[in-house]
Amino acid sequence: MTPVTIWHNPRCSKSRQTLELLETREVAIDVRLYLKQPPSAAEIRAAMTLLGVPAVGMMRIKDKLFTDLGLSEDADEDDLIAAMVAHPILIERPIVFANGKAALGRPPEAVLPIL
Numbered sequence: 001m002t003p004v005t006i007w008h009n010p011r012c013s014k015s016r017q018t019l020e021l022l023e024t025r026e027v028a029i030d031v032r033l034y035l036k037q038p039p040s041a042a043e044i045r046a047a048m049t050l051l052g053v054p055a056v057g058m059m060r061i062k063d064k065l066f067t068d069l070g071l072s073e074d075a076d077e078d079d080l081i082a083a084m085v086a087h088p089i090l091i092e093r094p095i096v097f098a099n100g101k102a103a104l105g106r107p108p109e110a111v112l113p114i115l
Contacts, residue, residue, distance in 0.1 A: 003028035005097040016092040018105030038088040041081050047095055050102035055080035057094050
């Protein structure tokens with residue numbers, strides 16, 4: 001069985017809840033602590049494709065760092081991706097990957113259809 005991968009931040013309640021939900025399923029789970037193992041630009045682009053969202057759609061746009069970096073919702077995609085690579089805290093979490101699909105765990109139950 002191919003493991004389910006979660007880009008996880010243990011300090012985030014939604015991320016913890018999503019991981020707990022995954023643990024109740026009979027699936028192998030690969031936990032990626034994305035703040036310690038930041039995704040590359042290529043991985044972020046792949047996640048965007050699987051989620052069906054532009055870069056801003058997987059960013060924490062209300063985070064103070066977003067505005068401190070001079071970013072905006074209509075910024076260039078490459079600039080937004082570069083910001084997520086340099087500052088992975090800007091990536092909305094958790095993101096779960098399974099069966100060639102991805103889902104944002106907000107709410108945690110939103111990941112169930114891809115399992």
